Amino acid sequence: MNYGRLNADLIEELQSLLNIPVKYDEESLDRYSRDETAELKAVRPEVVTFPVSTQEVSEIMKFANRHLIPVTPRGAGTGLSGGAVPSYRGIVMSFEKMNRILEFDEANMMITVEPGVITGEIQKLADRHNLVYGGDPCSSESSSIGGNVAENAGGNKVMKYGPTGYHVYGLEVVLPSGEITYFGGKRLKDVSGLDFVHLMVGSEGTLGIVTKITLRLLPKPKYSVALLVPYPDIDTAIAAVPGLMSGSGVVPTSLEFMDGSSIRAACSFLNIEFPYADAGAHLIIEVEGNSKDSIFDDYVKLGEAAIEAGGLEAFVADNRNTRDKLWKARKSIAEALAAISPVHSMEDVSVPMANIPKLIKRSEEIAKKRGLEMIAFGHAGDGNVHVTFIKGDLPQEDWDRNLPLAEKELFDETTELGGCISGEHGIGIKRKKYLASIVDEAQLDLIRGIKKAFDRNNILNPGKIVDL
Amino acid sequence: MNYGRLNADLIEELQSLLNIPVKYDEESLDRYSRDETAELKAVRPEVVTFPVSTQEVSEIMKFANRHLIPVTPRGAGTGLSGGAVPSYRGIVMSFEKMNRILEFDEANMMITVEPGVITGEIQKLADRHNLVYGGDPCSSESSSIGGNVAENAGGNKVMKYGPTGYHVYGLEVVLPSGEITYFGGKRLKDVSGLDFVHLMVGSEGTLGIVTKITLRLLPKPKYSVALLVPYPDIDTAIAAVPGLMSGSGVVPTSLEFMDGSSIRAACSFLNIEFPYADAGAHLIIEVEGNSKDSIFDDYVKLGEAAIEAGGLEAFVADNRNTRDKLWKARKSIAEALAAISPVHSMEDVSVPMANIPKLIKRSEEIAKKRGLEMIAFGHAGDGNVHVTFIKGDLPQEDWDRNLPLAEKELFDETTELGGCISGEHGIGIKRKKYLASIVDEAQLDLIRGIKKAFDRNNILNPGKIVDL
Numbered sequence: 001m002n003y004g005r006l007n008a009d010l011i012e013e014l015q016s017l018l019n020i021p022v023k024y025d026e027e028s029l030d031r032y033s034r035d036e037t038a039e040l041k042a043v044r045p046e047v048v049t050f051p052v053s054t055q056e057v058s059e060i061m062k063f064a065n066r067h068l069i070p071v072t073p074r075g076a077g078t079g080l081s082g083g084a085v086p087s088y089r090g091i092v093m094s095f096e097k098m099n100r101i102l103e104f105d106e107a108n109m110m111i112t113v114e115p116g117v118i119t120g121e122i123q124k125l126a127d128r129h130n131l132v133y134g135g136d137p138c139s140s141e142s143s144s145i146g147g148n149v150a151e152n153a154g155g156n157k158v159m160k161y162g163p164t165g166y167h168v169y170g171l172e173v174v175l176p177s178g179e180i181t182y183f184g185g186k187r188l189k190d191v192s193g194l195d196f197v198h199l200m201v202g203s204e205g206t207l208g209i210v211t212k213i214t215l216r217l218l219p220k221p222k223y224s225v226a227l228l229v230p231y232p233d234i235d236t237a238i239a240a241v242p243g244l245m246s247g248s249g250v251v252p253t254s255l256e257f258m259d260g261s262s263i264r265a266a267c268s269f270l271n272i273e274f275p276y277a278d279a280g281a282h283l284i285i286e287v288e289g290n291s292k293d294s295i296f297d298d299y300v301k302l303g304e305a306a307i308e309a310g311g312l313e314a315f316v317a318d319n320r321n322t323r324d325k326l327w328k329a330r331k332s333i334a335e336a337l338a339a340i341s342p343v344h345s346m347e348d349v350s351v352p353m354a355n356i357p358k359l360i361k362r363s364e365e366i367a368k369k370r371g372l373e374m375i376a377f378g379h380a381g382d383g384n385v386h387v388t389f390i391k392g393d394l395p396q397e398d399w400d401r402n403l404p405l406a407e408k409e410l411f412d413e414t415t416e417l418g419g420c421i422s423g424e425h426g427i428g429i430k431r432k433k434y435l436a437s438i439v440d441e442a443q444l445d446l447i448r449g450i451k452k453a454f455d456r457n458n459i460l461n462p463g464k465i466v467d468l
Numbered sequence: 469m470n471y472g473r474l475n476a477d478l479i480e481e482l483q484s485l486l487n488i489p490v491k492y493d494e495e496s497l498d499r500y501s502r503d504e505t506a507e508l509k510a511v512r513p514e515v516v517t518f519p520v521s522t523q524e525v526s527e528i529m530k531f532a533n534r535h536l537i538p539v540t541p542r543g544a545g546t547g548l549s550g551g552a553v554p555s556y557r558g559i560v561m562s563f564e565k566m567n568r569i570l571e572f573d574e575a576n577m578m579i580t581v582e583p584g585v586i587t588g589e590i591q592k593l594a595d596r597h598n599l600v601y602g603g604d605p606c607s608s609e610s611s612s613i614g615g616n617v618a619e620n621a622g623g624n625k626v627m628k629y630g631p632t633g634y635h636v637y638g639l640e641v642v643l644p645s646g647e648i649t650y651f652g653g654k655r656l657k658d659v660s661g662l663d664f665v666h667l668m669v670g671s672e673g674t675l676g677i678v679t680k681i682t683l684r685l686l687p688k689p690k691y692s693v694a695l696l697v698p699y700p701d702i703d704t705a706i707a708a709v710p711g712l713m714s715g716s717g718v719v720p721t722s723l724e725f726m727d728g729s730s731i732r733a734a735c736s737f738l739n740i741e742f743p744y745a746d747a748g749a750h751l752i753i754e755v756e757g758n759s760k761d762s763i764f765d766d767y768v769k770l771g772e773a774a775i776e777a778g779g780l781e782a783f784v785a786d787n788r789n790t791r792d793k794l795w796k797a798r799k800s801i802a803e804a805l806a807a808i809s810p811v812h813s814m815e816d817v818s819v820p821m822a823n824i825p826k827l828i829k830r831s832e833e834i835a836k837k838r839g840l841e842m843i844a845f846g847h848a849g850d851g852n853v854h855v856t857f858i859k860g861d862l863p864q865e866d867w868d869r870n871l872p873l874a875e876k877e878l879f880d881e882t883t884e885l886g887g888c889i890s891g892e893h894g895i896g897i898k899r900k901k902y903l904a905s906i907v908d909e910a911q912l913d914l915i916r917g918i919k920k921a922f923d924r925n926n927i928l929n930p931g932k933i934v935d936l
Contacts, residue, residue, distance in 0.1 A: 107822035152659045186820035188850040189622040189891030191670045198666035202659045219717045249687045294759030352654035354575035382656040423657030453917025
């Protein structure tokens with residue numbers, strides 16, 4: 001693409017449309033050229049903007065069309081695939097300043113927010129009203145709801161509540177042309193035209209810019225209990241999962257796993273103690289319910305089954321403090337990893353739940369064959385595994401040569417097991433070259449055709465998902 | 469559009485691609501030019517085909533492209549908007565013969581079926597394995613799952629389980645070009661490219677032809693209880709609904725309402741007795757759970773609240789027979805109406821749940837102003853109301869003049885209340901002219917652009933949703 005460049009005159013024109021000063025100092029350009037993806041090849045934007053209203057977002061897009069400038073929308077910058085990082089310089093549109101909760105509609109159990117709101121704020125507000133927001137990415141304390149929508153963030157409660165998209169009912173959207181439109185609304189049923197709401201969710205900010213989000217809330221279950229079950233090794237832990245899911249008649253809210261290395265990384269990072277920290281792997285199983293009796297039945301049944309499948313013990317965390325501690329460890333793994341082993345590649349493969357044991361086994365074989373260290377953790381109950389290859393002491397050139405081979409092999413295995421290459425982090429920049437090799441040409445053409453229908457000039461987040 | 473016509477040679481060529489004889493006798497052409505939409509202006513196809521495999525579906529589409537023949541895919545023909553009825557003659561592609569259950573995958577709690585399978589069969593198979601398929605359109609005994617997917621059928625359990633799309637995880641699709649592709653799969657999380665699965669759902673067979681459907685099943689709750697609560701009049705019944713939903717902390721599985729006329733029509737049609745059959749309206753409230761204690765708490769709480777809001781009594785149906793009887797009456801209303809008042813227009817408006825009382829009041833005002841009879845029933849808990857205008861003794865010319873005015877007024881009111889013109893029946897032919905007047909031009913353009921990306925020659929179900 002032959003994009004325009006932003007000279008001083010154009011930056012002045014852009015500034016005249018906006019309330020908050022744009023930034024183009026070196027430090028800002030550097031900061032907005034990264035997210036939390038390890039080792040991302042970064043391109044710096046030319047300018048960073050901070051719109052405060054839908055109208056300003058629209059003005060930026062009209063400006064961008066006039067001058068053919070690429071625009072990269074950005075939430076809190078916690079992405080793990082480079083979706084909010086420019087591929088072609090231009091404008092970064094940060095939603096830091098559009099972070100208001102616009103309406104809490106208790107009668108309809110819906111909340112409407114701006115994209116810059118931190119997801120954890122929505123969870124806490126719902127909780128105070130005895131409701132629950134079902135989305136729960138591990139990054140909930142730092143990621144924004146707009147980013148969650150863009151990547152259809154998953155997290156820890158997908159088995160019971162579904163991913164982000166299952167909670168999204170209405171979206172105000174600025175189209176790449178600058179036109180403002182509204183998809184869906186506060187109604188539970190809608191088949192009036194195409195399902196644009198769910199086409200927007202997970203489209204990584206390539207089709208339109210979400211400026212208001214209406215989410216459904218649900219009544220909060222009265223009781224929650226988490227079990228922590230250590231296992232001697234990861235294969236035993238993972239082999240237990242399909243039986244726990246399909247045999248119990250219970251849909252746990254969460255069923256997470258962490259191998260020994262990841263739990264020890266989290267403990268060292270947080271400087272905390274953890275029971276059986278030397279175990280080969282742990283499962284965390286959480287159940288919710290409105291009756292003490294039935295939740296007791298559920299967790300006893302799950303705990304017994306988990307031990308029968310080789311668990312060393314089943315710790316019951318039935319108070320908030322203990323549960324919070326478990327989850328803090330689980331949720332900090334990615335951050336711990338970044339601190340301890342900065343050169344790594346965190347994958348996000350997702351397979352049918354019954355195929356998780358095979359996926360873990362094959363991942364181990366691939367890592368071994370390619371001489372890479374590997375740790376694994378993730379959302380066992382929904383089949384989404386963060387296999388993570390680590391450089392460790394490997395010479396740089398071996399890492400550079402072997403990582404792409406290992407990734408390709410992992411993605412091929414995942415595909416063979418009925419899975420996909422990203423469950424919740426997205427394609428972005430990180431996985432673009434692999435998507436094109438896995439999805440058939442007809443689908444790539446459809447993605448391109450839809451992109452063209454939305455964004456004639458290819459100025460909105462170009463270079464993500466597929467090349468045009 | 470300048471479509472080709474099917475002469476004897478072309479019909480022979482088409483037949484040579486297919487196992488089952490095509491039909492073009494008068495009776496068949498007549499039969500396949502209708503669905504269950506009252507008073508639909510029908511166009512006859514030129515030929516009806518009965519493919520038995522994905523390959524045959526693909527061959528028909530390639531044939532259609534070669535000769536520019538429009539193709540209308542069709543499930544069981546129970547649609548209520550004309551989505552499966554030709555607008556431009558050509559080929560009807562009936563899925564009657566692709567009606568196999570292909571795989572029941574208990575380990576992943578997923579089932580894969582052909583589009584012609586009757587939805588009730590899936591419900592029953594799941595039930596026998598102690599699982600539940602969450603989709604429950606009133607037509608479940610006669611509609612096919614392919615049609616449910618095409619219209620994103622809703623039904624009676626959407627508050628708890630979501631509409632059809634929430635259960636669909638994988639789709640084999642024949643694109644309009646004849647190419648065969650696969651969207652999604654048996655994984656709970658997938659953000660690897662655009663969400664084609666949910667773009668297909670509800671697209672009314674205009675973007676591709678679904679030839680295999682993979683659905684998620686869930687553990688079956690152990691207990692179900694239904695309450696039947698008669699009210700003196702419809703306004704009192706409907707005014708009770710928002711409080712029952714948001715005040716109780718319970719998500720009922722179903723919260724249905726029927727006005728007095730609709731329940732009496734059903735009773736007379738089925739020749740059954742019904743408690744308080746002379747009441748002004750009834751609510752049916754169903755709750756599910758795994759613990760006897762908690763379900764007792766739930767229904768007592770809901771029953772007391774329902775009576776406090778003006779209910780005359782709360783009948784408890786806690787055994788299958790009584791529950792089945794209630795549901796039989798509720799589910800037969802549409803059929804009863806067609807038999808008793810064949811000249812009618814059944815609407816499908818959907819609003820935020822708290823706005824249902826306003827919607828009913830305004831509908832009554834519109835009917836009165838336009839001199840039409842009106843009955844109302846539907847899914848109160850999810851905001852989806854089947855306001856139905858009836859001709860009754862009105863002279864034909866008054867009906868012809870006043871119905872479109874009443875519909876337009878109803879849709880404008882619905883839009884003002886934050887609703888949409890169809891919650892579960894679709895746009896099809898019936899509502900096409902209204903959609904274009906309610907949705908903004910930018911969205912109509914996007915629908916057209918997406919349609920073009922899928923179907924360059926506009927041969928797949930042309931004339932539905934919007935005109936190109």
